[in-house]
């Protein structure tokens with residue numbers, strides 16, 4: 001949003017600089033003066049939490065890479081070397097490992113905020129799609145990072161997930177071998193995963209820059225879903241939202257520190273403390289908790305559909321569950337953005353949240369008995385929500401009356 | 416429409432599914448674990464130096480003939496937060512071992528505190544041959560490689576209480592749960608011993624028995640339970656040697672963050688005072 005700038009160079013040097021590279025002008029415009037709806041609630045602070053988490057992951061990751069050895073004979077011991085011999089190594093390593101979980105926790109809050117308040121709707125479709133791209137990149141990064149310590153779960157997780165690609169007809173096997181750098185998960189796999197795991201966070205950072213650019217074109221949405229109409233609706237980003245975000249970031253760091261210092265391994269799996277062994281398969285191969293919902297959907301498809309094998313079907317469903325988010329802006333035709341004004345939408349939304357948690361639970365259970373049936377029901381609801389419920393609701397629902405403006409809504413609330 | 420009804424039906428199924436999960440799982444698939452009170456559990460947890468020294472003694476006199484600890488250097492035994500043996504004790508201990516070193520004319524030398532704990536067997540093959548075909552796992556991280564994970568929702572309770580000592584509880588329960596005969600109908604392999612906690616046969620026979628190890632402190636009972644507890648604590652220290660340092664820093668970090676959060680909140684409230692939102 002150009003033209004929000006109150007930037008006035010205060011001295012000759014600044015002026016000289018501003019005429020050549022308006023960096024300070026840009027920063028002031030976008031980091032300080034940027035008008036944000038005065039009524040955005042705490043769910044809008046998680047973007048800032050995510051930005052900080054990305055920095056935490058990159059900084060701790062770079063330090064870890066200084067001491068880590070991407071070789072199957074040494075990787076496991078080199079992580080132990082970090083934990084034992086590097087100064088504060090156990091804390092740095094723990095921060096990175098727990099940080100991945102905290103990052104995903106924050107991204108889920110951020111995404112479910114978007115789903116509730118209809119943040120994906122016009123004019124924010126590109127902003128949302130960039131978010132989905134970030135989410136995909138985050139999953140790829142986390143998956144490859146989990147392989148690096150070369151424990152049993154690393155190895156077998158890598159084997160199971162790369163193996164999925166073999167389900168694709170004709171090109172599947174070449175892709176599989178390309179990903180692994182051979183016929184099986186081995187040293188070449190570890191090397192390329194390390195290289196990519198180092199690369200992808202910077203790609204994420206670049207997409208985040210686009211994400212924020214796309215945010216700063218229409219500006220933030222808000223809990224009423226009514227767009228900004230006048231300057232009475234907004235407050236400058238600094239100091240109002242910098243301070244609010246900072247407060248939440250510090251609060252977020254409290255459970256983060258709790259895990260890092262008192263239970264750094266509790267979110268992981270004990271089997272990853274056993275060095276990778278291609279000859280011993282663990283009893284249960286489970287991904288990290290944040291990938292479980294998608295793992296559950298993958299396994300829910302255990303039947304062939306015409307020429308599509310169960311395996312390929314599972315892969316399609318798993319990737320489809322994320323791809324579908326990209327077209328969500330065109331599936332949900334309701335003109336009302338905020339779920340708060342959509343009486344019929346609300347129960348389906350909350351059921352969707354519960355359903356997602358159920359999928360997370362099911363992803364961690366063995367693929368047997370009642371769990372298989374539940375996985376199928378939950379997968380059906382996941383897709384049904386986007387493909388059937390949202391399009392139909394858009395047609396049949398009568399939304400509650402919207403406030404005429406944000407400032408009006410604020411006044412009503414403060415009455 | 417009966418949308419509401421359907422929602423309730425699905426909701427009921429979900430609740431049922433979640434509550435049907437057993438709250439506790441036994442680690443080895445056998446009988447339930449009896450959780451111990453560990454000095455290193457919780458926020459204020461710290462290792463009991465005397466216990467670690469006793470645990471070391473059990474390891475040294477009993478387990479180390481089969482199990483290695485390749486990530487542990489002798490010098491670690493003198494470090495703060497561990498068994499804290501004196502430098503001279505560590506030097507004397509190291510001197511009991513010889514290290515093979517092809518670079519030297521003699522092909523070997525006496526170990527120094529900087530050396531790693533030597534493995535009892537030179538190769539895995541040799542270890543298996545001596546142990547009924549089974550490999551005695553290395554102890555360096557074994558206490559972290561075993562766990563007693565709980566099912567939802569008790570796993571959240573563990574997170575809230577920072578219960579991380581599943582590995583120590585696992586090892587303790589394994590060591591005290593040997594039985595002379597397998598129960599009726601349970602088959603175990605040749606040369607194996609039945610372990611009720613493990614829920615089957617193990618190729619390690621019960622390594623402990625009463626009065627096997629002579630403790631210097633005569634007030635400590637010489638029972639299997641006591642040995643098991645001490646050696647489990649010692650193994651946990653091997654797997655997480657900087658626990659005390661980490662928890663001490665953690666406490667300060669938490670206090671710092673809490674105060675900072677409060678200050679942030681107050682500043683935020685001040686800035687927002689009088690602004691309708």
Ligand code: HEM
Nearest residue numbers: 044045046047048050051114119128131132134135220221
């Ligand atoms: C590294 C990860 C990410 C970072 C650093 C990030 C950053 C941000 C920031 C700073 C904001 C503005 C503040 C806020 O609304 O919270 C924002 C808004 C938004 N983000 Fe993200 N984001 C990330 C991932 C995602 C993902 C995965 C999605 C969805 C799939 C997403 C969708 C959105 C949407 C729709 C908005 C606009 C919300 C509104 O203004 O109503 N973001 N993001």
